Structures are given as structure tokens and as C-alpha cells.
Amino acid sequence: xxxxxxxxxxxxxxxxxxxxxxxxxxxxxxxxxxxxxxxxxxxxxxxxxxxxxxxxxxxxxxxxxxxxxxxxxxxxxxxxxxxxxxxxxxxxxxxxxxxxxxxxxxxxxxxxxxxxxxxxxxxxxxxxxxxxxxxxxxxxxxxxxxxxxxxxxxxxxxxxxxxxxxxxxxxxxxxxxxxxxxxxxxxxxxxxxxxxxxxxxxxxxxxxxxxxxxxxxxxxxxxxxxxxxxxxxxxxxxxxxxxxxxxxxxxxxxxxxxxxxxxxxxxxxxxxxxxxxxxxxxxxxxxxxxxxxxxxxxxxxxxxxxxxxxxxxxxxxxxxxxxxxxxxxxxxxxxxxxxxxxxxxxxxxxxxxxxxxxxxxxxxxxxxxxxxxxxxxxxxxxxxxxxxxxxxxxxxxxxxxxxxxxxxxxxxxxxxxxxxxx
Amino acid sequence: xxxxxxxxxxxxxxxxxxxxxxxxxxxxxxxxxxxxxxxxxxxxxxxxxxxxxxxxxxxxxxxxxxxxxxxxxxxxxxxxxxxxxxxxxxxxxxxxxxxxxxxxxxxxxxxxxxxxxxxxxxxxxxxxxxxxxxxxxxxxxxxxxxxxxxxxxxxxxxxxxxxxxxxxxxxxxxxxxxxxxxxxxxxxxxxxxxxxxxxxxxxxxxxxxxxxxxxxxxxxxxxxxxxxxxxxxxxxxxxxxxxxxxxxxxxxxxxxxxxxxxxxxxxxxxxxxxxxxxxxxxxxxxxxxxxxxxxxxxxxxxxxxxxxxxxxxxxxxxxxxxxxxxxxxxxxxxxxxxxxxxxxxxxxx
Numbered sequence: 001x002x003x004x005x006x007x008x009x010x011x012x013x014x015x016x017x018x019x020x021x022x023x024x025x026x027x028x029x030x031x032x033x034x035x036x037x038x039x040x041x042x043x044x045x046x047x048x049x050x051x052x053x054x055x056x057x058x059x060x061x062x063x064x065x066x067x068x069x070x071x072x073x074x075x076x077x078x079x080x081x082x083x084x085x086x087x088x089x090x091x092x093x094x095x096x097x098x099x100x101x102x103x104x105x106x107x108x109x110x111x112x113x114x115x116x117x118x119x120x121x122x123x124x125x126x127x128x129x130x131x132x133x134x135x136x137x138x139x140x141x142x143x144x145x146x147x148x149x150x151x152x153x154x155x156x157x158x159x160x161x162x163x164x165x166x167x168x169x170x171x172x173x174x175x176x177x178x179x180x181x182x183x184x185x186x187x188x189x190x191x192x193x194x195x196x197x198x199x200x201x202x203x204x205x206x207x208x209x210x211x212x213x214x215x216x217x218x219x220x221x222x223x224x225x226x227x228x229x230x231x232x233x234x235x236x237x238x239x240x241x242x243x244x245x246x247x248x249x250x251x252x253x254x255x256x257x258x259x260x261x262x263x264x265x266x267x268x269x270x271x272x273x274x275x276x277x278x279x280x281x282x283x284x285x286x287x288x289x290x291x292x293x294x295x296x297x298x299x300x301x302x303x304x305x306x307x308x309x310x311x312x313x314x315x316x317x318x319x320x321x322x323x324x325x326x327x328x329x330x331x332x333x334x335x336x337x338x339x340x341x342x343x344x345x346x347x348x349x350x351x352x353x354x355x356x357x358x359x360x361x362x363x364x365x366x367x368x369x370x371x372x373x374x375x376x377x378x379x380x381x382x383x384x385x386x387x388x389x390x391x392x393x394x395x396x397x398x399x400x401x402x403x404x405x406x407x408x409x410x411x412x413x414x415x416x417x418x419x420x421x422x
Numbered sequence: 423x424x425x426x427x428x429x430x431x432x433x434x435x436x437x438x439x440x441x442x443x444x445x446x447x448x449x450x451x452x453x454x455x456x457x458x459x460x461x462x463x464x465x466x467x468x469x470x471x472x473x474x475x476x477x478x479x480x481x482x483x484x485x486x487x488x489x490x491x492x493x494x495x496x497x498x499x500x501x502x503x504x505x506x507x508x509x510x511x512x513x514x515x516x517x518x519x520x521x522x523x524x525x526x527x528x529x530x531x532x533x534x535x536x537x538x539x540x541x542x543x544x545x546x547x548x549x550x551x552x553x554x555x556x557x558x559x560x561x562x563x564x565x566x567x568x569x570x571x572x573x574x575x576x577x578x579x580x581x582x583x584x585x586x587x588x589x590x591x592x593x594x595x596x597x598x599x600x601x602x603x604x605x606x607x608x609x610x611x612x613x614x615x616x617x618x619x620x621x622x623x624x625x626x627x628x629x630x631x632x633x634x635x636x637x638x639x640x641x642x643x644x645x646x647x648x649x650x651x652x653x654x655x656x657x658x659x660x661x662x663x664x665x666x667x668x669x670x671x672x673x674x675x676x677x678x679x680x681x682x683x684x685x686x687x688x689x690x691x692x693x694x695x696x697x698x699x700x701x702x703x704x705x706x707x708x709x710x711x712x713x714x715x716x717x718x719x720x721x722x723x724x725x726x727x728x729x730x731x732x733x734x735x736x737x738x739x740x741x742x743x744x745x746x747x748x749x750x751x752x753x754x755x756x757x758x759x760x761x762x763x764x765x766x767x768x769x770x771x
Binding site: 231 | 613636637639640666683684694696698
């Protein structure tokens, strides 16, 4: 298998792709291959480092002179890391900015602020020309397999297009490589000359995955890769993605609204609300001991068939109303308009994304496990404000509450209200 | 024995095409009482939406061939005249569609669309109908209903549009409500709101509800009875709890084991159902599920590939019907399936 993915640092452009790898590939696409749980790779160096990322879309007035009258703050100060070969899940409701974040990382948009570092290189503002080699290393899988494949192109030309554009292999080697890729994703390699309409939804999604794999990316941004598929097909595609990740060490930024799917795929999960990350933690912490009221509500709202099957029904936490407009988000904490814990301080001061555990950050003044939220804001002393959020002249705000990606060795202990370390 | 409120017997919806007859629904039977909910689960193309549109009489004047019996309160909906059907549609039987954005007309205000549904069946003035629309919008939880009634659909958020759709469907107090994937297009927190709203309203109006969905989690929370469909036929039918705790059909097992669980063990692997749903133009011989079934080896001979199993009572109870040749599905489920999908439950035992 080693010669299949030649080299680690991307393939030299003239090197023909290992054709002798096909027999090993068949072994790989064997249906009974094990699907071990996605394991965390905490020590790995981050391949993607996103810092205080912002994307504001201008809102124009109607009329002849289209002045900018406001901005949609789609993503507003988001920081996270994706470890090489690991995966980070981004969850949230529609309009929370998770897809925009994915598009920023692939540089389909130019960010308004912040920085994106990929593999040690700052790619935030690099020119379109220098983006081209980057496109090889960051690829995207789209949600809708019906609209993301050109109906007038054959599967062979869809999957082969990246090879031709990047001149990775000579023209006569494109077809064998396409067939190889079709086999990797579990499709019949003889079907390269068929058209997308001849395939079912699940098969089309496999074509989309093959296209994303063509250039051997190091990072795949998967934007709702299974939500358009039937349940019985979803599991096939998730297993395929897990196999590919294990086999080729691809890092994933996995964007989805389905909490159960994200939990299954990603060892680390970030929850977004209205353009901000409200809670980010390793999977076990986030799903078992969420500290943000929004995460708690989100988790309680998921209908759970297996729970229901054994007779239990969890009590749902009802969220009132809808997500506010990102053009004019609420002051302070953006979730406060729907939050049952909200107090004065929430409207005045924005809660920082505070690290409260080894791998657990939460942005809430009243962070705590469900039913154990503190009465007084935990953040007041750190921010140098009193309990209502008015600046306290006597207090000295902590300076290291920066919006840094990743986790530090020290964190704020919720029980003892002091800084702790591992 | 009293006659059930809704009784569908041997419903068939066939579409003749140049390539042959597509049997979208082939011999579907179920009953439903007032105040109860039946959940119909299945993949796309399993015939669940086609069956429900047959109940609304939406296949009239198309080339579809509908046969069987749909008795609503003793009246066969397939035999009554177009005029009678028109009177029932929207008044006695109403439907909530999946995508509220495409189910509403973008050029008319929400209020005028809701009051139109009322005026079709009641001889009242525009003003009265509008007042009734405001009342309904209030009932489904739209804030400032007297103000929002004049908004256009695009001014509503997804959840509010679905609420407005529900208001439109319920304005005539229908006794049968068909909800076709009512929450699939919505976010989970909004989905929870809408499901709770539907349950509340059902209690108030004592309506019978047919809930069509592919999400077993929604079914588990909402449905009294469950009907699992595959390739146009019912493959398992019975009380919801019974089906979810003792499923006896490999397709239902597949549905249960292929969805990841928000609380379960992350090292438990997902077991997908292999293959793809069959073409209804040339359905597989015998049991339609056999090309994807992993338990065929436990059935003697080539029964699965040649003989279509009947929908017969299962091992657990007389009212739990399943369509499968497996002789001891119960034991297979306990020994092979349950440890895979709920290992923690097996350990407890």
C-alpha cells in the first residue's frame, strides 16, 4: 500500500501513479474490512490552524446606488485546530456559519479577518495563483450529490479533471488512475464512461468522494456529506470515509447538523451558534458533560431511537423562538435571547471561550453541567467586571483570555474557581 | 368489533410507463383510530408518500392505477365522486408537506393562503376567515400573529413556515392529518418544537395522524403504531414499542443498526445495509429485500429468492406482523443484532 500514496508531501508531478497497487486496493475495498472507532490523535501536530477567523458579507441597499447598509456576520472570531490525520466536527443549526467556515478553509471565500494556517503556511490572503497548488491539498466533499456533479460530463472526466488541471499525470495515465479511484470508493471501475444520472444517490456521493481524493489531499472539508442520503446508505458512506481516513491519513473538517453522525466520526467536536464557537471539546466530554446551555438543548432535542426502544425518553429542553439575525446579533452573548440562564451580564459582556478542562472550552458566563449551572457568573473576576457585567474598577482582568486555537496546559477549574493544570 | 376510523385495505398504486408498470405501492393495508398516530418508515422510493397521496385522492386524473379500499369513517375514498373528494380534501383529510418553502405560494401572504383553505370549505367573509387565520397562527405559536398574518412566506423562518403550514392544515379541524416528513427540512431544536406542537394539537383536535418519515428517532417519539415499508410493501407492522424492541425483519434491523447513536458507544461500528434500494420497475423475485439481506443463509432452500413471504404474525404477538421467511428472528435479533447495536444493554442482562 505504501507505493499507492507515493510520498507524504504530495506527488511529484511527473511520477506515474502506481498501477501495480490495484490488487492491494481490492483488498482495501473488501466489505468486511473492519471499521474501528475514529480514534483521537491528540499528540499530532495541527495541519490546520484557524485563528480568530471572520467573514462578514456586505448587505446592499436596493436602488441604483447600492450602498452597503450592514454586514451579515456569518463567521465572527472562530479559532480551532485540526490535527494531521485527525478530524474535527463542526455542528450547529442552519445559518450558524459552519458551511461558511468550511468554505473559508478551502479559500472559496477570502476572510474578512483572522488567519488560516495550513501545514505551517499562512493561506489567509495568498493570491489565486499561489492557491492552485493549495487546492491539491485541501479538497471538499459537497452535500448534494445531485447538484455537485456536472450532468453533461462522464464520471471519468469528472474524476479525471483535477488530474488534467494540475497536470499530475500524463494524459494517457489519467484513465487508469480514475479506474483505481473508482475502485477505492467501491464503484465498478468499468463505469467510468457513464454519466451521473445513471447512478443512485449513494453512488454519486462516492463519485464526489473519488473526485476529492484524486489529488491526494491532506485535508478534506466534508460539508454535510451524508445528509442527502437515505439512512441505509449513510452508514455505507460514513464507513467509506473512515476507511479512507485510516488508510491515507487524511484530516477531516467534518461539517454536519446531525449530532449522532458527528459524534461517530469525530474525536473532537465544536458547536457553533450564530458565527461563534460556543463549546469545543473532545467527543466524550462534549456529549456526556456539555457545559453550554445551547449544547445541552441541542443534545436533548435529538430524537433517539435506541433510547426509545428500551423505553426511556429524555426530557427535551425547549428553546424558545428562532436564531436571531446575524446582521444584527444580540449584544454580549449571542445565545442569551433564547437562553434560560441569561442574566444582565450576558447582555453586557461577551463570554470568552474559556478553557475549563484538559480538552474542553466553553463560552458561557454560567457554564456548568446540566442542572449544576452556577448562580454567579464564573467569568466576572477574569473579565474584571462585577456580577451584572459593569466594569469593576478594582479588579484586574486576566490578560490571557485570547481567542487562541488549540488547548493550553492550564485551565480554569470550575469547581475551585482558580487556574488548574494537568 | 367496531370499524376503525381509517382502514386501508390492499391499496395498490401502479404507474404504467413505457418501460413497464411501476408498482409504487403494492397491497398495503393498515388501520388507524382517532387520536392515534401511525408512523410509516421507509427509504426514498419505498412508496410511503405515494400511498398517502392516494388517501388524499391526489392520483385522480393522472395515469396512475389505484385499486383497493380506503375507508375513512365508513366511506370509501376511492369510490366517491371528484366533487365529494374535493369537499373532504382539506376539511376532513389534510396534509403537511415536507418543504414548507415550496409548498407555499411566494406571491401571496401567509394569511391569505391560510384563510383560503378556510374559505374553500366555509361560506364566510374574507374578514372572518382572516380572523380565523390569525387565531390559528396564534395557536401554532407564531408571535404577533395579527401582524405576521400579512407577511409573505419568505419573511418567515423555516420553523415558522412549518408552523404556518400546520395552521393551514388544521384550520378546518381535519379528522385525519397526513404529515409527510414534516421535520426533515428543519434543525433539531426546531424539529423538537414542531414535534411537541403536533402532539399538543393532536390531543386538542383528537385527529388521527399518519406520520411519514425516514427518521426512526422521530417515529420512536411520536408513533403509536409503526409500518415499515420496503419496495412498495409493508414488511413489518405493529405497535411502535413492539417493533422497536423486538423487530423481526432484517430490513428493520438494518435501519436500526445503520444509524449512529447520540448516546451509544462510539467504538460500535455502523453496519450499513449493503447495496441499494431496488428498482420498482423490475423488483427482485421472491422477497424484495433478499438481494440486500445478510440472513438469507438461515432460510432453507431458495425460499427467499422465489417466494414472496406473507405478512404474518410474528413470534412476539398476534398484532405484530412481519414479512419474512426467517423461522426464529427473535433469537437472531437477541444474539446477533442486539449486541452490535446496544452492547451496553446486553451487558446489563
